[in-house]
Amino acid sequence: MRRSSVIAGIGGYTPDQVITNADLCRRFDTTQEWIVSRTGISTRHRVAPGQSTSDLAVAAAQAALESAVDLGGPAVDLVILATTTPDRPCPATAPLVAARLGLDTIPAFDLSAVCSGFVYALSVADGMIAAGTARRVLVIGADAFTTILNPGDRATATVFGDGAGAMVLRAGEAGEPGALLGFDLGADGNQADLITVAAGGSARPDPREADEADRWFAMRGQAVYRHAVLRMTETARAAMAVAGWQPNEVDRLVAHQANARILTTVGAELEIPPDRVYSNITNVGNTVAASVPLALADAAAAGVLRRGDRVLVSAFGGGTTWGAAAFTWPELAVAARTKGDLP
Template sequence: MKPPTPSRATAPSAGPVPLGASPAAAVVCGIGAWVPPRVVTNAELARRLDTSDDWIRTRTGIRRRHVVAPGVSTGDLALQAGRRALESAGGAPVEAVVLATTTPDRPCPATAPEVASRLGLGGVPAFDVAAVCTGFVYALATASGLIAAGLARRVLVIGADAFSTIVDPHDRTTTAIFGDGAGAVVLRSGDPAEPGALGPFDLGSDGGLADLITVEAGGSRQRSTGRTAPAPDHYFRMDGKSVFRQAVLRMTESAQRVLDRAGLRIDEVDRFVGHQANARLLDAVAARLGLLPEHVVRHIDRVGNTAAASVPLALADAAHRGVVRPGHRVLLTAFGGGLTWGSAVLRWPDCRPVL
């Protein structure tokens, strides 16, 4: 089904919140997702790498992943997910676009303005958020702030990454893990007590551990030396064991903090949508929090780790399959390079995903 084309006219400004007025809440009113059609199975990887289907599945829980075709960019993925989220929300115009990504189309400019233009959104403010795999949660918090400040009444939030373009194709430890995709939600101004209202949030970072997850080449630090970076420095690298330990710790602590702020007990959480980095990671965080296995949303087996797209893709898939239903209390938690981490809670609205 082809979604309606949004108006090219710029939506009127919401204006600032009057002094003394209560800030509006950001309410989820649309959700969409997109993965490229090309599927790479574990068996295909095993034919060209020193690995096997069993090795990948037992260590990550991944059976397949989707990857972009030559010439397809993160912006293309974001465009598809954005269109679907707008259709899910009824096609109403949005007043800002926030795109979370670590694989922008170009180092400069940001990818979001072009995505907004391609969506026919006129001159709305649009910008990128870079927090690696925590990016979507950071973007949700940022968009919620725009709505609370009265700067926008509707915001399109997209998480999109094409990690297959930055992993070493000969490295089984990263090539087997990552996939490409995009997920998006539309947030509108609403009441904090209504279904779909986001909040509270918990965000954090630790730049002292930045080297655990990195792409060394391409930035000002490398370029300012005047030296050509060796080929491996252009690829994504991470210290897997250290990252796993940090992810379990930070996601658990962040999730507990946001539940405390919301005044919720863990047994009041209906669904846990964590960053789909590794099946063992999801199990470890759920166990530490005291969540039952049936409350954990799993999507990683079919798409791999899609970085900033991970949480919205899993959420859209779960809502589509009826795993997440209207009225469910949902806990979102993510962890990524930076290091960064973040969590949020919401009660799921009656919102039909468009995939």
């Protein structure tokens, strides 16, 4: 019988610095009404000078490890970090995170799928547990995305924030609360320019030779909206089919917190009642790879997720990439999202 992955811990972290809509109104020619009506966001968090993605990842991972139960051995034997903002272009950030967590010389690697990164990483972890390559996996989504935003771009400054979320998986059985039951993943490289940082990679290695706009993150908002709704809906339906669920059997939809309108539309397309669609975007904004695990951590801490709940997650990101997962929720002792001094 195929081994199943079971959720054993969850945790989230956001940096102390809060950027309010009032702050942004002072920077840009905009209003509170304009920001909220288009994004649903009131506040977002930003890393302080000297903070990086590894700092966020370590804090969220510690929270997840502290909440983990029934591991039956050493903490974890593999770390996967989903991020688009590694500490350096080389090497990967995950080994540094593992070292700072005191996890010795276990394997650790980064995975890049932008806002779909955590769902991709969760699927990889599930496959490695099924294959017997690992028994306990720490999966982290973390991004210091404000570090790659154009300081003069109102459209991106109002949407994105920094944060991290982490989940601990262990080998278990499909019938257990917390078992991962179905995945769907996809990608379309023909849409690579919808969400991009054009310069700084091997194709255009010297950003100083690029136009100013190409040195920063950019997205084509209206096109991204259309593709996000379509792909997040399609992939969620596919994951439900793998799990054998109907929409009326889903207790919670916890989708990528892209913007409030996308969340509302995806829920309606899936015929999941609005009161079952969880959102924390108002307080944290779009935290990219951290979005799904941070939302799960916040929902668990608030008592929104209960043992046995059928949970559906769905995401869309640059690449373009998309993915969804279906699982039940376990009994977990989850603290409120951590803030404050970094470890």
